[in-house]
Amino acid sequence: MTESTRQVSVDLGERRYPIHIGRGLLARRDLLDEAVSARQVLVVSNEVVAPLYLHTLQEALGDRRFAAVTLRDGEQEKQLAAMLPVFDELLVQGFGRDCQIIALGGGVIGDLAGFVAATYQRGVAFIQVPTTLLAMVDSSVGGKTGVNHPRGKNMIGAFHQPRAVIADLDVLDTLPDRELRAGMAEVIKYALLGDREFLVWLEDHLDAALARDGDTLAHIVERSCRNKAAIVAADERETGQRALLNLGHTFGHAIEAARGYGDWLHGEAIAAGMCMAAELSARAGWIDDADCARATALIARAGLPTRPPGDIGPERFREFMARDKKNRAGELRLVLLRGLGDAVVTADYPEAALTATLEAASHG
Amino acid sequence: MTESTRQVSVDLGERRYPIHIGRGLLARRDLLDEAVSARQVLVVSNEVVAPLYLHTLQEALGDRRFAAVTLRDGEQEKQLAAMLPVFDELLVQGFGRDCQIIALGGGVIGDLAGFVAATYQRGVAFIQVPTTLLAMVDSSVGGKTGVNHPRGKNMIGAFHQPRAVIADLDVLDTLPDRELRAGMAEVIKYALLGDREFLVWLEDHLDAALARDGDTLAHIVERSCRNKAAIVAADERETGQRALLNLGHTFGHAIEAARGYGDWLHGEAIAAGMCMAAELSARAGWIDDADCARATALIARAGLPTRPPGDIGPERFREFMARDKKNRAGELRLVLLRGLGDAVVTADYPEAALTATLEAASHG
Structure with missing residues (x-):
């Protein structure tokens, strides 16, 4: 079919x-030529x-x-x-300003190759050319590129939009289960x-997605x-509403940095971070406990x-x-929920709600 | 006065x-506040x-x-x-996206701090805040930032325009003679x-400039x-005529890279490079020998x-x-002269003229 x-x-x-x-896109010469x-x-x-x-892609590049x-x-x-060997190869090959770089991999490869x-x-x-669910739905789209610094995630980078994103759903067949779940975050x-x-x-289709049903993943x-x-x-440059995409990320980045990058997957840290954001929103009285529980349950x-x-x-x-x-100006801004499907970026939350959320998180 | x-x-x-x-600008609070x-x-x-x-500037920053x-x-x-200690300090200080970076130095500092x-x-x-003649007249203006790679100059960088350039002519008083001459290139x-x-x-005012006459340098x-x-x-992004600013630079960058950065000053390499560009233009018959000699003499x-x-x-x-x-596409493009005060960017020069220029340069 x-x-x-x-x-x-x-x-x-x-x-x-x-x-x-779609499926089979990596081999599609017409798409790559375009x-x-x-x-x-x-x-x-x-x-x-x-x-x-890599071989399939190379073939299709003619x-x-x-x-x-x-x-x-x-x-x-x-x-x-890690960018140095890439710059080296570009210069050894004598590639000019009219060359093109293709990122074939997950979020790490996309962010790093994009910054190169x-x-x-x-x-x-x-x-x-994202090869993880997380890269397909998030990191490959939107032009944020960069690398981490020991003191903070994505602290060095640039806005640089790709010319195209090619999400070949076939590659999800080889994606480890843990990575698929991380992408779901x-x-x-x-x-x-x-x-x-x-x-x-x-809520209706999560099981089908985790069972890798093709139509469900495509949707x-x-x-x-x-x-x-x-x-x-x-909001290309994140002067306003783009920051909403950071739901769960302020807590999540802190988890990643505190644990050392690579211990928790990014999606796992963001999952816990979203639960913390929901909890803080409930403690602030912006959503009710049932909504918080519903988000956490999913x-x-x-x-x-x-x-x-x-x-x-x-x-x-x-x-x-x-x-x-x-x-x-030193003020901690967070993405919080005013409802399910309704986030805001704000520094105007009760400080006590943040304190309680952090303390609850620290006591097993 | x-x-x-x-x-x-x-x-x-x-x-x-x-x-x-102008003079005394580093201490001008009004200028820095603006x-x-x-x-x-x-x-x-x-x-x-x-x-x-640094102290004067710090005072003026209030x-x-x-x-x-x-x-x-x-x-x-x-x-x-060399960028790492700068990123470190920014993160140790907890500086956010709304901080500002000031480059106080010559072209190296301006390019590197601008890229940070x-x-x-x-x-x-x-x-x-350029502190050399070269930085004042060239590298601090136009938004080219970046660093060198062992295989080529300015190979890693970004276009990033400053918010202001403050050229305090007083700092030229402490500039070594060799640096002043390099800036003249x-x-x-x-x-x-x-x-x-x-x-x-x-041609009329060069001696006054080298003697550091204030009005002459200001002009x-x-x-x-x-x-x-x-x-x-x-042409902000150098898709066309901005490349004219590279007169002497294709030869000059090769000199710098071949000698190892820092042996010849950038301006010295560019000076020799401009003479080579003039020579090639004369060998191609685009300018006459007298014009070539006049450029070289200055x-x-x-x-x-x-x-x-x-x-x-x-x-x-x-x-x-x-x-x-x-x-x-692998074609060597050069900035050459069609007259004194009239440069072009072209790959359409006689190959033999380039060969002769490179050979003449190699036989002391």
């Missing part, structure tokens, strides 16, 4: 680009993904000059030093922050991308953690949260 | 910014400049939260690794590439900035080299020039 390809457009004027969603105008192409991938899919850099896998690789593309010769074009995020209808749908990727594309198009059903590790403690949480990029 | 402050505007729409040129909206300020400087001017990072001096410091500003939390505002560049009237003026900085601002405003009068080091050789020149950012 040939399924149709779905397409979502990220509407950024002259930097508008398509997200292609996306890759360059004659010189460098693919950045990792040691897990490259053996599975007779272009082709080079590839394979990095180690994992969030701990997302650092400035943003900065090589002050900017070259790039294509996202970002999917649930879109529902909680602004798409209540999708929340109800997810999930498309709906998530539509949600993200709409927010990015309205996250639990996805096999994701609903509580942070018990050993971080309120002080370290606050220390890491103080470095969040949303903060202004 | 109080001299008036001159002002040149770089006209980039909503990213328009002023270049202030340029620095932030309450958190990090100054990046080097070990030579900081002891001379009661803002102030931090400073002092790097070693020299082109060899302009690399990714372009990438810290995906971009914060910055101010250029970029001044002469503007005359040769597009301002014949300025060329004639320079030189202003006229150079006007030339640069006009070109940058017309460069020599400024105490600058008119020939590259004899030990590089045509092959290594070509190897380094092949990595130039102007190249497209």
